[in-house]
Structure formats: structure tokens, C-alpha cells
Amino acid sequence: MTDNRDAGSRIKVGVSACLLGEPVRYDGQHKHLPLLTQDLARYFDFVPTCPEVGAGLGVPRRPVRLVGSAAAPRVVDVDDASRDYTTRLAAYATRRLPELHDLCGYIFIRDSPSCGLFDVKVYPDNGDPGPHSGRGVFAAALTARWPLLPVEEAGRLEDPQRRENFVTRVLATKDWQDLCRRGLCADGLIGLHARYQDTLMVQAPQACAALGQLLATAGHQDPREVGARYVAGLMQALQQQATRGVQTVPTAAAIARLAANPPPITSA
Ligand code: SF4
Secondary structure (H helix, E strand, C coil): CCCCCCCCCCEEEEEEHHHHCCCCCCCCCCCCCHHHHHHHHHCEEEEEECHHHHCCCCCCCCCEEEECCCCCCEEEECCCCCCECHHHHHHHHHHHHHHHCCCCEEEECCCCCCCCCCCEEEECCCCCCCCEEECCHHHHHHHHHCCCCCEEEHHHHHCHHHHHHHHHHHHHHHHHHHHHHHCCCHHHHHHHHHHHHHHHHHHCHHHHHHHHHHHHCHHHCCHHHHHHHHHHHHHHHHHCCCCCCCCCCCHHHHHHHHHHCCCCCCCC
16 A cells, blocks of 8 residues: 655654653653653654643642542642642643644653543542542643544553554544645545554444445545544544454554654654
8 A cells, every 4th residue: 555644744742751751750750661762752753741841830849739620620739739730731731732733642641630641630629529530631631622632641552452552543643634734635535544444444343334434425525524524433433442352453563554654754
């Protein structure tokens, strides 16, 4: 199959800065994950962000935690809830997110009140029954802005099956972005579907058939409308984690596709 990824563009993936070894944690330490810098960095251009440093909280700093409701928690000092950093962190997200518009994925660290993606502890406040769990405030802002963007917690990527799934979704996002840059058309959408059809047939056969049907009449419809429906269905189908024991395209195969067709340096 011909690789249609745009020449001149790298695959940008956002990441919590401490995962790359940057000493930005509240205690001046980092949470370096070699999987990122020694493996995935060969194929992805990582774009690091530390929301707490970006919001001016400094290093070292007092640790913070989430309090209040899981849906809209506040970020406060662990020992003094009157020190509330919610507004500063929200303002930073508002400034930073537009700069990340061309990311193809994001890797967060777990349990962080800023960067945690799943089950971050939210402490009770003012009689609110708890504890609840929620999402770090920066992770919540990013996923609300781009609900289809592939996101994962770093620790979960140690699982080869999850890693493969994430890499596949990142590649699909890159292919979609490139197609949009070239101009959406029925042939382009059919080519995109052909690229992921094998994976979909194993991972989500019903969704694969539905997406194929959607494209059957693509030539007679507004490509922007069909494209929006197609990419939403594609990303949701790819997100369905293949069950253990089911044969899937191995992570190495997804990476090999990149290696065989290396995307050149970005011009974005
Ligand atoms: S705010 Fe995010 S990137 Fe910064 S130290 Fe905490 S977890 Fe790491």
C-alpha cells in the first residue's frame, strides 16, 4: 500500500514533561519513563508540557490535590485549601492548548491533579461525600477540547497490547490530519479506510462494516460531512481494546510501518 503521509511532517505527540526526565515535579524530581525516550521517541516528536510550571507554580513547590466535585474539582495546596490554583491552571490551559493543535496523541502521567487521565483522587470538600475520582485539570481541558485525540497514561503503555492500540490510533490521527491538509475527498477517505481495515476487522468488525457502508456513497455526499462522521467512527472503533488472546497487528508491525515510511521533519 502506498504511504500517503505528508512528506515534511513529523508525528507530534504531547507528553507530561516529567515523563521525559525533566525535573519539574513539586519536589524537583522527574518521572522519566525510558519507554518514551528510548523507544517511541525514535518515531514521535514529543512535545512536553508541565502545566504546573507553565502556570507559574515554580520548582520546588507545595504539592497540590483535587478537592470538591469530580466533575469540576479545584486544585489546592494539600495542607491549605485556601491556596487555590484552579484559576491559574485553567488560564494556562487556555493559553497552551491552541499551541498543541497539531498533536496526534498525548501521553499523561497517572495520579497527577494536573495530568492524571483516569481515577485521580478527588478529596471531599464542604460535606461533599467522597472520595471521588476524576481527571487532572489539564488532562480534562485537553480531552474536552479534542475528544477524539488518542490519549493514554504512560504506565499503561508498558502493556504491549495497549501500546499497539495507542500507536495505531496516533497513526490514524496523523493520516486523518494529512488527508484534511490535502483536501477531504471520497477517494482519500476510502484510502484511509483501506489502511485500517485489517485492524478494524479484527478489533471491531461491526464498526468496520458500518464504516465501509458509510463510505459506499461517499462520492455523492459532502466530503466534510462524511469525513467528520467517518473519523469519529474510526477513532471510536480503534479505541476498542482488542481482547486478550485475539490476534492483533503487533506493536512492532505498527512501528515498522513508520520505519519503512519515515515521515520527514515537520514544516508545521
Ligand atoms: S504537572 Fe504534570 S508534567 Fe508537571 S510535574 Fe506534575 S505530572 Fe509532571
